[in-house]
Amino acid sequence: MTRVLVVEDDPQLVRALIINLQARQYGVDAAPDGATALRLAAARQPDVVLLDLGLPDMDGVEVIEALRGWTRVPIMVLSARQASEEKVAALDAGADDYITKPFSMDELLARLRAAVRRTEDIALAPETTLVETDAFTIDLLAKTAVRDGHDVRLTPTEWHLLEILVTNPGRLITQKHLLQEVWGVTQGNKTNYLRVYMAQLRRKLETDPAHPRYLITEPGMGYRFEG
Numbered sequence: 556m557t558r559v560l561v562v563e564d565d566p567q568l569v570r571a572l573i574i575n576l577q578a579r580q581y582g583v584d585a586a587p588d589g590a591t592a593l594r595l596a597a598a599r600q601p602d603v604v605l606l607d608l609g610l611p612d613m614d615g616v617e618v619i620e621a622l623r624g625w626t627r628v629p630i631m632v633l634s635a636r637q638a639s640e641e642k643v644a645a646l647d648a649g650a651d652d653y654i655t656k657p658f659s660m661d662e663l664l665a666r667l668r669a670a671v672r673r674t675e676d677i678a679l680a681p682e683t684t685l686v687e688t689d690a691f692t693i694d695l696l697a698k699t700a701v702r703d704g705h706d707v708r709l710t711p712t713e714w715h716l717l718e719i720l721v722t723n724p725g726r727l728i729t730q731k732h733l734l735q736e737v738w739g740v741t742q743g744n745k746t747n748y749l750r751v752y753m754a755q756l757r758r759k760l761e762t763d764p765a766h767p768r769y770l771i772t773e774p775g776m777g778y779r780f781e782g
């Protein structure tokens with residue numbers, strides 16, 4: 556059974572989540588505050604955490620940081636906060652995904668399944684080096700990319716960027732993280748680098764670069780590879 560830890564102080568939302576998750580055979584624990592969440596996460600070892608940012612005792616970002624000290628469990632943030640800086644702060648602290656309230660239960664459940672699937676994929680296939688889509692195939696070990704039967708030449712920078720995205724399928728990777736990893740810059744004002752290189756990657760790999768299917772922009776936040 557997949558275990559979900561719901562960290563939320565709104566009792567109505569907690570009730571709705573418990574009903575919907577249990578109806579789909581998830582095991583559910585609920586914590587109304589950050590301290591309870593950290594205790595339950597250690598005691599129950601959930602497979603995924605749904606986390607509200609506005610908690611009565613601590614900020615959700617602190618909960619993420621505390622969890623990331625010892626676990627890679629997928630963390631999906633549920634928050635009414637709209638500002639992209641807040642989302643980016645949660646993602647940079649180690650959250651895997653972010654859903655803005657109000658959300659549809661169907662969307663939440665779909666993203667939850669995706670988050671759980673990602674960890675299962677990693678657990679089942681530690682040796683996987685091939686990333687295949689309908690448009691292109693990436694061999695991470697051989698460092699080759701093939702599209703329509705032809706090798707695609709990528710520069711080392713393009714490759715580095717692509718590698719980070721495709722090894723985190725479905726996960727939103729922040730601009731700051733990519734800039735740090737690929738260019739070693741910490742200031743966030745170099746986002747034009749990212750725009751330029753992402754456009755190049757799309758030209759080389761996407762069937763319709765103007766309407767990318769695989770290399771997705773999350774405006775103001777970062778990028779996501781949809782495998």
Ligand code: CA
Nearest residue numbers: 564607609610
């Ligand atoms: Ca709240």
